[in-house]
Amino acid sequence: MRLFRSFAALALAAGIIAAAPPLQAQDRAAVERQFRGWLEDTVWPRADAEGVSRGTFTDATAGITLDWDLPDLVPPGSAPTVPERQRQSEFGAPARYFTPGGLSSATSVGREMARRHAGALSAAERATGVPGHIVLGIWGRESGYGRASIPHDVFRVLGTKGFMSTRADYFTDELVAALRIAEAGHAPEGAMKSSWAGALGQPQFMPTSFLEHAADGDGDGRADIWRSEADTIASIAAYLAHHGWVAGRDWGFEVDVPASVSCALEGPDQGRPIREWADMGIARVSGRAFPDHELAGEGYLMMPAGRLGPAFVVTPNFYVLKDYNMSDLYALFVGHVGDRIAYGSGNFSEDWQDVGRMLRSDVADIQSGLVAQGHDVGGVDGLAGFKTRRSIGRWQEARGERATCFPAPGMADALR
Template identity: 75%
Template sequence: MRIPEFAFSLILSATSASAVDRSAVEAQFRTWLDDTIWPMAQSEGVSRETFDDAFGGVSLNWDLPGLVPPGADAPTEIKQRQAEFAAPARYFRQGPVEGATAIGRQMASRHAGALAAAEGATGVPARIILAIWGRESGYGRVSIPHDAFEVLGTKAFMSTRASYFTRELIAALEIAEAGHAPERSMKSSWAGALGQPQFMPSSFLDYAADGDGDGRADIWGSEADTIASIATYLERHGWVPGRDWGFEVEVPASVSCALEGPDQGRPIADWAELGISRVGGKAFPGHELEGEGYLMMPAGRSGPAFVVTPNFYVLKDYNMSDLYALFVGHVGDRIAYGMGDFETGWGDVGSMLRSDIAAMQRDLQDLGHDVGGADGLPGFKTRRSIGRWQEARGEAATCFPEPEMKADLAE
């Protein structure tokens, strides 16, 4: 849905973005807008007036990441650290979690009518809508500083994903043509995500909703429209009304962490028969027992474990990160039920560079494991592949990459 924002560094080859003639590239950009983008926009019903208004005063933003200007070579090396895919504990720092919870409760009261309407129309619980809203834009309090046409135009013209951003640029022009955005206020993140729900433009066209009945889907200035749009997105991605997102559990040593993943689901009652239990002595809700559940261990044996439902993977459709979906479910529960921290703490894992994890993934692939791609991101396929590799060596499975494993895998 949206592109996650993360910190990273690029090491460019000899011909770098700073070495090109920027004034010449700016001229090429204006020609490209007229010769390439305008015909595409016109074919989608965008007027010349809308087009000219969108790009009036817009120039290239040379500070955006991932740019490959004409005359520059592509990056030769990328090294990245991400909270989503590094130390999981960083994603659940006390301050952000408690802040999202406290403000979420205020918003639950302030916008009770809009939340009830959205929940009634879609089946998506208000607490989940609130948690996403809080994560994406701090309930509308976080500044969304960029001109969307500057960002999308720059990335469509000279980024490593130019084709993708070209499609999003045309979608943004369609939004402007329809009059949804406030006058001169098509604001986005550095990645082009729009408004309080942080929708990419194509997602706006598919899921933005009019929650306040004024005929527009204003996700920049209308809380009711923001709430309705988040709920609509989740509903159309398959949210199952009446089911929870998941439960923190205790996983006995007799149950392998390599059983993790949405392709290894079984009824929650079956997980319970294997000895998996909810933390704190709670029972699984009776209506959940026959529903399918999936083991989810985002830090392997070095952190809390969960049995999640199909709704967890609907949350992942909003942002493809296990920890994002877990944050949303957890904060939603804290808002609605007053729950505290996870019963199990996060272990000291997740300090590796993505480039190092990618090397481990390639070694696992050479051994016949499906790691989901050597991208340096330890998702469930990588975690359980590590567990299976450890078990094949006669070791206790931990199911998370650790520095000392790198040399053993490379042998």
């Protein structure tokens, strides 16, 4: 995943939380000394080879200590623990992602931003083909249109996770990229703050993504994703364009899926021309036909709550949004808020139904039972992704039951 994303999205995407190593039992002073040695012996040679000056390196790393409160840490001398049964975190039901207050706020502020930054949004769309309302959906989700607090020292975060996390190599690469950003003077003074995962600025770019995709939208010769709204807009649009946004196509459409169409047909590997979905009886909830220019294009059934919530036919652009954050709900939020901003759309036509109270470990138990019966659930992680949802549907259909394509209490027992 190229980017780590906004805090609510990250919480939904976290999966089963592994039991933390006994950090309090570590000799923290000794580990801190090892950390300083690692910065000098491992990070500095790499940064030097990438053109980072000694002064920049010293300014960035002098005095930083490990942040022991970050998740997913593996201190020296310990091993990653086997995930234990999750007893605290509830399974993230889709309805929680789409609270009325959150949607209303993102929409109302987004409309104001659309008026205020109409020129920058139009320029970005001309340059990349990415519609302005889609850019606004991401900007709002990532940083509340630049209003969210981004509190962490990026060098401390990336240093900690590069030194002792389960993805140490990845975060070390990101630390070196952050040093390159500092060396080039891209960020205003004091602006190198990040999320707990090291994401920067209003678009919440990881440092490598900044180096690859940050764009100058206001023509001042700099790509300032911290203070410039025009640069933020241009950078988000550039990211999506570089990841394959298809100009002229929508992200997707809310639809009615008749009972004759199996919810197990969901997924990006089961696409077909939108015309064929329409021929199967799938229709837009608005009562309007699918646009003529979309009919020959490939579409994919997407039912994030199975039969217990809204359904969609999405286009390849939906999966470009997922490149920004690997979450179906994130991409759906962005597309939905964008539509509300641009077209005055209201709530989803279908309600998100109550899916019961479950722990992520309960979902993992269901996944384990499905795997034992030969289903591909995409990993036993406690997250009901499309492979898990359709595997549930196929299992239900094989039992002669009405397929819901969504986890439910008691399902794990039935799979034993």
